[in-house]
Amino acid sequence: MMYKEFYNQSIRSPEVFWKEQAQKLAWYKEPVKILSKDDNDYYQWFADGELNMSYLCIDKHIEDGYGEQDAIIYDSPVTNTKQHISYNQLKEEVAKLAGGLQDLGLIKGDTTIIYMPMIPQAIYAMLACARIGVIHSVVFGGFAPHELAIRIDDCEPKAIITASNGIEIERIIPYKPFVDDAIKESRHKPDHVIIFDRKLGVEIPHKPYDIDYASLISKASIAKPIAIESTHPLYILYTSGTTGTPKGIIRDSGGYATALKFSMKYVYGVEESDIYWAASDVGWVVGHSYIVYGPLLNRNTTILFEGKPIKTPDASTFWRVISEHNVKVMFTAPTAIRAIKKEDPNGDLIKQFDTSCLQYQFLAGERCDVATLKWTEDKLKVPVIDHWWQTESGWPMLANMVGMGLQKVKPGSAGMAVCGYDIQILNKEGKEVPINTEGYVVVKLPLPPGTLTTLWKNSTRFKTGYLERYKGYYFSGDGGYMDEDGYVFITGRVDDIINVAGHRLSTAEMEEVVASHKAVAECAVFGIHCDLKGQKPLGLVVLKSGVITDHEQLQNEIVQNVRSAIGAVASFRNVLVVKRLPKTRSGKILRKLLRNIADESAYKVPSTIDDIAIIEEISNIYKTRKIGQYKNQPQ
Ligand code: COA
Ligand code: AMP
Numbered sequence: 001m002m003y004k005e006f007y008n009q010s011i012r013s014p015e016v017f018w019k020e021q022a023q024k025l026a027w028y029k030e031p032v033k034i035l036s037k038d039d040n041d042y043y044q045w046f047a048d049g050e051l052n053m054s055y056l057c058i059d060k061h062i063e064d065g066y067g068e069q070d071a072i073i074y075d076s077p078v079t080n081t082k083q084h085i086s087y088n089q090l091k092e093e094v095a096k097l098a099g100g101l102q103d104l105g106l107i108k109g110d111t112t113i114i115y116m117p118m119i120p121q122a123i124y125a126m127l128a129c130a131r132i133g134v135i136h137s138v139v140f141g142g143f144a145p146h147e148l149a150i151r152i153d154d155c156e157p158k159a160i161i162t163a164s165n166g167i168e169i170e171r172i173i174p175y176k177p178f179v180d181d182a183i184k185e186s187r188h189k190p191d192h193v194i195i196f197d198r199k200l201g202v203e204i205p206h207k208p209y210d211i212d213y214a215s216l217i218s219k220a221s222i223a224k225p226i227a228i229e230s231t232h233p234l235y236i237l238y239t240s241g242t243t244g245t246p247k248g249i250i251r252d253s254g255g256y257a258t259a260l261k262f263s264m265k266y267v268y269g270v271e272e273s274d275i276y277w278a279a280s281d282v283g284w285v286v287g288h289s290y291i292v293y294g295p296l297l298n299r300n301t302t303i304l305f306e307g308k309p310i311k312t313p314d315a316s317t318f319w320r321v322i323s324e325h326n327v328k329v330m331f332t333a334p335t336a337i338r339a340i341k342k343e344d345p346n347g348d349l350i351k352q353f354d355t356s357c358l359q360y361q362f363l364a365g366e367r368c369d370v371a372t373l374k375w376t377e378d379k380l381k382v383p384v385i386d387h388w389w390q391t392e393s394g395w396p397m398l399a400n401m402v403g404m405g406l407q408k409v410k411p412g413s414a415g416m417a418v419c420g421y422d423i424q425i426l427n428k429e430g431k432e433v434p435i436n437t438e439g440y441v442v443v444k445l446p447l448p449p450g451t452l453t454t455l456w457k458n459s460t461r462f463k464t465g466y467l468e469r470y471k472g473y474y475f476s477g478d479g480g481y482m483d484e485d486g487y488v489f490i491t492g493r494v495d496d497i498i499n500v501a502g503h504r505l506s507t508a509e510m511e512e513v514v515a516s517h518k519a520v521a522e523c524a525v526f527g528i529h530c531d532l533k534g535q536k537p538l539g540l541v542v543l544k545s546g547v548i549t550d551h552e553q554l555q556n557e558i559v560q561n562v563r564s565a566i567g568a569v570a571s572f573r574n575v576l577v578v579k580r581l582p583k584t585r586s587g588k589i590l591r592k593l594l595r596n597i598a599d600e601s602a603y604k605v606p607s608t609i610d611d612i613a614i615i616e617e618i619s620n621i622y623k624t625r626k627i628g629q630y631k632n633q634p635q
Pocket of ligand 1: 332
C-alpha cells in the first residue's frame with residue numbers, strides 16, 4: 001500500500017486502523033474498547049486492555065527464542081567501554097532491580113525519579129519500574145539541583161535512582177551530590193536514594209536515605225512483570241512550558257506501545273533484529289522512545305552512546321559507531337551534525353570508515369537548515385530525513401514514512417503528516433490558511449495512540465495549554481506552512497520556548513532567575529540565532545535605580561545564577577544592561593522585536609509601543625557589544 005492511502009485510512013477510520021496495529025502486541029488482555037473518553041472528557045486508547053511494557057521489551061523476545069540477541073550495545077568513548085548486553089542479560093538485570101524496588105516497598109502507582117548518565121543501569125531502572133507499574137520520571141543529567149527539586153516536589157517520588165557520577169567529555173559530573181542538594185531544597189523527601197557506583201574513584205557522600213544499587217540487587221528477589229492497564233502511566237516526562245514551572249507530560253502504556261511498534265517499522269523502516277541508534281540522552285523524549293522503548297519493543301539492538309559528536313575523541317566518533325556496530329538507521333539532532341561539520345568540513349573523517357550499513361539518517365529536535373541536510377546527504381550518501389515531533393506527542397508527527405517507501409525529500413520541510421495525525425495550519429482566528437501560508441500548526445483531535453494523555457496533577461493546564469486555544473484541535477506551539485503536496489515546513493515556536501542545541505528550554509524560567517539578582521529591576525530573556533546550537537539565550541536587564549555596577553561582573557554573577565538554578569545545558573552566557581525594555585502600552589515586553597533586532601531580521605515596530613526611542617538605543621547596544629559576532633560562536 002502507498003503512504004497516502006495508508007495515511008487516509010488512519011484518519012478516516014482511526015479505530016479500525018489502530019486496533020489492527022495494537023493486535024501486533026502481546027497483550028495480557030486484548031482491548032475491546034479502542035477509543036473512548038476518560039474522566040476529563042479527553043480521549044483514551046485501548047482503555048480495557050492490559051499489558052506490560054517491560055515484558056514486551058524483554059521477556060516476549062526471550063520466549064520467542066531471541067534471548068541471546070544483543071538488546072543493548074553500550075558504547076562509551078568517555079570510559080573506553082564497549083559492552084554487549086543480550087536480552088537474557090537484560091532480563092536478569094531488570095528483574096533483579098524490579099525485585100529490589102519491591103523489597104523497598106514500591107508498588108504499582110508509586111513514582112520514582114531516575115537521574116542517571118548514559119549507562120545501561122539507566123535503561124534497567126526504566127524497565128524495572130515498568131515491570132512493576134511504578135511510574136518513572138527521568139530527569140536529564142544536565143539539569144541543576146534546583147530543577148531536580150522542582151520535579152521532586154511535583155511528582156513526589158518514593159525513590160530516586162542515580163549514579164555516582166556522569167562524565168562530560170573529561171569532566172566528572174557529581175550526580176549524587178546534586179541529588180542530595182535537590183533533596184535539601186525540596187519539600188517532598190523520598191524514602192530512598194539508590195546509587196549505582198560506577199567505581200571510577202568518585203567519592204560518594206553518604207546520607208541516611210542511601211541504598212547501594214549493587215547490594216540491593218544482590219539480595220533482591222526476581223520480579224515478574226505484572227499486568228498493567230493500558231491507560232496506566234508508564235512515565236512522567238517534564239518539559240519546558242511558557243511559565244517558570246515545567247509540565248509533567250503523562251504517557252500511557254498501551255497506546256504508547258502500539259504507536260512505538262508502529263513507528264519503528266513504518267516511520268524508521270527497521271525490522272526486528274536491525275541495529276538502531278538514537279544519539280540522544282535518556283533524559284529527553286527521544287531517549288525514552290527511541291533509545292529505550294521503541295527499539296526494544298521491536299526486538300532491535302539499541303545503541304547506548306555515552307559521548308558527544310565531537311571531542312570524544314574527535315569528529316569521527318559517529319561514523320566509527322555506525323560502522324563498528326553495523327547501524328542501519330541513525331537519529332540525531334542537526335546541531336550535532338553542525339558541530340561535526342565545523343571540525344571536519346570536507347567529511348574526510350567519514351572516509352576512514354565503511355558506513356555502507358547505514359540506510360537512513362534521521363534528524364529532529366530543532367529546525368534543520370538546508371545546508372546541514374545537504375552536507376549530510378552529500379557526505380553519508382544516504383537519504384537524510386528531517387522529522388518533527390515533541391515531548392508531548394512521544395513519536396513523530398511529521399516525517400517521510402520510509403517504511404512505506406521513501407517519498408521525495410524536500411529540504412527545509414520536516415515531511416508529511418504521519419499516520420494518525422491530521423495536521424492542519426490555522427490562522428489566529430482558527431480558520432485554515434491557504435497552501436504555503438504561515439500559521440499555527442495544530443492537529444485535529446483525536447490524537448493517535450502514544451501521545452500525551454494529560455499533565456501530572458494538572459489537567460487544567462493540559463486543557464488550557466493544548467486544547468482550548470482552538471476547539472477540537474491540539475495546539476502544538478509551533479508555526480509553519482504546508483505546501484501543495486502536503487509537506488510541512490516548521491518555522492519555529494510561536495511562544496517563549498527556545499531550542500538550544502536540540503534542548504527545549506523555557507525563557508520564562510531563565511527570566512525568573514535573572515530577575516532574582518539584587519541589582520535587576522526587570523529583564524527579558526529570549527533566543528537569538530546561533531550557527532552551531534540553532535538558538536542561544538540572551539538576557540537584557542534594567543538595573544534598579546541608583547545601582548552602579550560593573551557590567552562584566554554583573555554578567556558573570558547572573559550567568560552563574562542561571563547555571564546553578566537551571567543547569568549548564570541552558571548555555572546562558574550573555575547579559576546586556578539597557579535603560580528600558582520596549583513594551584506595549586499595556587506593559588507587555590516586546591521580546592520578539594528584541595530578538596529580531598538582534599538577529600538583524602526584518603522587523604516591524606508595533607504601533608502599540610510605549611517608547612519608540614528605545615529601539616534605536618537597543619540596536620546601538622547590540623552593535624557596540626557585537627551581538628552579531630558572538631551569537632555565532634559556540635560558547
Ligand atoms: N550532564 C551534565 N552536564 C551536561 C550534560 C549532562 N548530561 N549535557 C550537557 N551538559 C553541559 C555541558 O557539559 C556544557 O557545559 P559547559 O557549559 O560547562 O561546557 C553545557 O551543558 C552545554 O552543553 P551542550 O549543549 O552539550 O553544548 P556543548 O558546547 O558542550 O556541545 C554540541 C555542543 C552541539 C556538541 C552538543 O550540544 C550536542 O551534542 N548536541 C546534540 C544534542 C542532542 O542530541 N539533542 C537531541 C535531543 S533530540
Ligand atoms: P521537545 O519537546 O524537547 O522534543 O521539543 C519539541 C520542539 O522542538 C518542537 O515543538 C519544535 O519547536 C522543535 N522541533 C523538533 N523537531 C523539529 C523539526 N524537525 N523541525 C523544526 N522544529 C523541530
